Amino acid sequence: MxxxxxxxxxxxxxxxxxxxxxxxxxxxxxxxxxxxxxxxxxxxxxxxxxxxxxxxxxxxxxxxxxxxxxxxxxxxxxDRSLAQHLTDAGGSLSVEETITVLLDVAVDRA
CATH class of the missing domain: 3.30.200.20 (Phosphorylase Kinase; domain 1)
Structure with missing residues (x-):
């Protein structure tokens, strides 16, 4: 390509x-x-x-x-997929980790 x-x-x-x-x-x-x-x-x-x-x-x-x-x-x-990350973390993220991820995605810090 x-x-x-x-x-x-x-x-x-x-x-x-x-x-x-x-x-x-x-x-x-x-x-x-x-x-x-x-x-x-x-x-x-x-x-x-x-x-x-x-x-x-x-x-x-x-x-x-x-x-x-x-x-x-x-x-x-x-290096690894989100599914692999979640598996390594025990199957799911805590509420606090989930909020941190969502804030990182939603807030533009550029």
């Missing part, structure tokens, strides 16, 4: 789910990442404008653009 950089796509993670298709990817220099392609439907390009440099608690976007009639966002690959 050619965006601003060259990316080699790998296997798809799980099913399409709420976040659509997500694929393993590797940059031309070997950096691991994930790619989220999505249709160029009206308003979909707003996802390309969401990342803001310096924004806390927001996954950084390594690359983005158009490829074969779709938009695509490239992000760093996480």
């Amino acid at each position: 050619q965006l601003k950089r060259d990316w080699t796509l790998g296997a798809q993670f799980g099913d399409e789910g709420g976040f659509r298709k997500v694929f393993e990817a590797q940059a031309d220099d070997g950096m691991p990442a994930v790619v989220k392609p999505f249709a160029q439907s009206p308003g979909a390009d707003r996802e390309l404008s969401l990342p803001r440099p310096g924004a806390q608690n927001v996954i950084p976007v390594l690359d983005s653009g158009e490829h074969m009639g779709q938009w695509a966002i490239v992000m760093p690959r996480a």
Whole structure:
């Protein structure tokens, strides 16, 4: 996949789910990442404008653009999934941990 950089796509993670298709990817220099392609439907390009440099608690976007009639966002690959994090934490977060996570997501600290 050619965006601003060259990316080699790998296997798809799980099913399409709420976040659509997500694929393993590797940059031309070997950096691991994930790619989220999505249709160029009206308003979909707003996802390309969401990342803001310096924004806390927001996954950084390594690359983005158009490829074969779709938009695509490239992000760093996480070491583990949210499901794995919850399993490691005993199956669920406490109320206090949940509130902390929700505040981190809801409050813009950039």
